[in-house]
Amino acid sequence: MSLKVRINRSPAPPEPCMLTECMAVIAGAWAPNVIWCLRMGPRRFNELRIDIPPISAKVLSTRLSELTERGVVQRHVRDTSPPSVEYELTELGRELLPALDAIVKVGHKLKARGQLGVNN
Amino acid sequence: MSLKVRINRSPAPPEPCMLTECMAVIAGAWAPNVIWCLRMGPRRFNELRIDIPPISAKVLSTRLSELTERGVVQRHVRDTSPPSVEYELTELGRELLPALDAIVKVGHKLKARGQLGVNN
DNA sequence: CCGGATCCCAAAAGATACTG
DNA sequence: CAGTATCTTTTGGGATCCGG
Numbered sequence: 001m002s003l004k005v006r007i008n009r010s011p012a013p014p015e016p017c018m019l020t021e022c023m024a025v026i027a028g029a030w031a032p033n034v035i036w037c038l039r040m041g042p043r044r045f046n047e048l049r050i051d052i053p054p055i056s057a058k059v060l061s062t063r064l065s066e067l068t069e070r071g072v073v074q075r076h077v078r079d080t081s082p083p084s085v086e087y088e089l090t091e092l093g094r095e096l097l098p099a100l101d102a103i104v105k106v107g108h109k110l111k112a113r114g115q116l117g118v119n120n
Numbered sequence: 121m122s123l124k125v126r127i128n129r130s131p132a133p134p135e136p137c138m139l140t141e142c143m144a145v146i147a148g149a150w151a152p153n154v155i156w157c158l159r160m161g162p163r164r165f166n167e168l169r170i171d172i173p174p175i176s177a178k179v180l181s182t183r184l185s186e187l188t189e190r191g192v193v194q195r196h197v198r199d200t201s202p203p204s205v206e207y208e209l210t211e212l213g214r215e216l217l218p219a220l221d222a223i224v225k226v227g228h229k230l231k232a233r234g235q236l237g238v239n240n
Numbered sequence: 241c242c243g244g245a246t247c248c249c250a251a252a253a254g255a256t257a258c259t260g
Numbered sequence: 261c262a263g264t265a266t267c268t269t270t271t272g273g274g275a276t277c278c279g280g
Contacts, residue, residue, distance in 0.1 A: 017174075019156050019220065020149075022227025029253060032139050045262050054137075056254055061263055070230055082261060083260095095226045100139065102219030107142025109212060110190060149273060165242055176274050181243050202241060203280090245278075252271080259264075 025070055025096070030055050031063050032100055035072065035089065039097055042076070042088040072096065145190055145216070150175050151183045152220055155192065155209065159217055162196070162208040192216065 026032050030052060037043060037051045048060060064087060067073040072093035076086040089097075146152050150172055157163060157171040168180060184207055187193035192213035196206040209217075 017153075018227065019153050019224060021231070022224045023152050025223065025227055025230060030140070032143050033137075036139050054254095056256095057263070058255085058265090059253060062253090064263095071233060072226075072230075085262065092226060092229060095229075096223065099219045099222030099226070102222065103145065103216065104139060104142045106192075106212060106215045106219070107138065107145055109215075110145060110192075111141070113191060177243070178245090178275080179273060182273090184243090205242060242280085243278105244280095246276085248274090248276105250271105250273085252269100254269075255267085257265085257267105260262090 025072065026100075028059075028063055028066060030059060031067065032103075034060070034063050034067065035093060035096055036100055038073065038087060038089045038093070042086040044084055044086055048087070067093070145192065146220075148183050148186060149179060151187065152223075154180070154183050154187065155213060155216055156220055158193065158207060158209045158213070162206040164204055164206055168207070187213070 026035065033052050033055075034048060037048055043051070045060070045064075048064075049055060049057065052060070064073060064075070068075050068087075071090055074088050074090050076088065078084050078086065146155065153172050153175075154168060157168055163171070165180070165184075168184075169175060169177065172180070184193060184195070188195050188207075191210055194208050194210050196208065198204050198206065
């Protein structure tokens, strides 16, 4: 018979492509880092640049725009004497922190095994 | 005084770049999907291709190699009559599932708000 | 049937310089 | 200070072909 192709997941999972779309939330170089750096509170543009040394202004700017657009980050403009802008995680953004944390944990274990950064 | 630059995170966080390295574990198109599809048990190459329709053979092959190399996935070769190869998550790989799950949850919420897939 | 090797193209990241 | 504009470079995915 041809029905022993394995238990192939029953009704047609909506998941596979969903995941890809969801991953897009944190897509782009440094995006997870930006979220991570905002975890302890609001932060200004140049502060983030300092937090994440190798990031370029353009990329930081782009990522912040995207994340803001996606509702993960909120932007506050205070036009005080020197106009300053603050970025802050939204409620939704905070929900990503456990996810990033979980990934970091696995990353640490892999690193301990020397399997990260040595490959490919 | 000049020490009101904000609480800028004390001693030099090892995190920022760590996160980037850790994200590399699940880097590459469809990598999260592959992990996701393996969550319910071992799966063969062509089964995975069917699970994730838009993936190309090359990319699937590449991702599987990388994930195997990183200790997230295990490869079993059974040289039976028609040689078949099975892929399976390792213990470490399973630890990524909660992380992916958390991301999916946020993704769903964003999608409900229509902020995913409409932007940029 | 499984998957590696090669070529090509698009997207994205980095650097630099410039503006409100 | 907080970005944007332009350019160049690199990466990586897709298609196809080829080998075991």
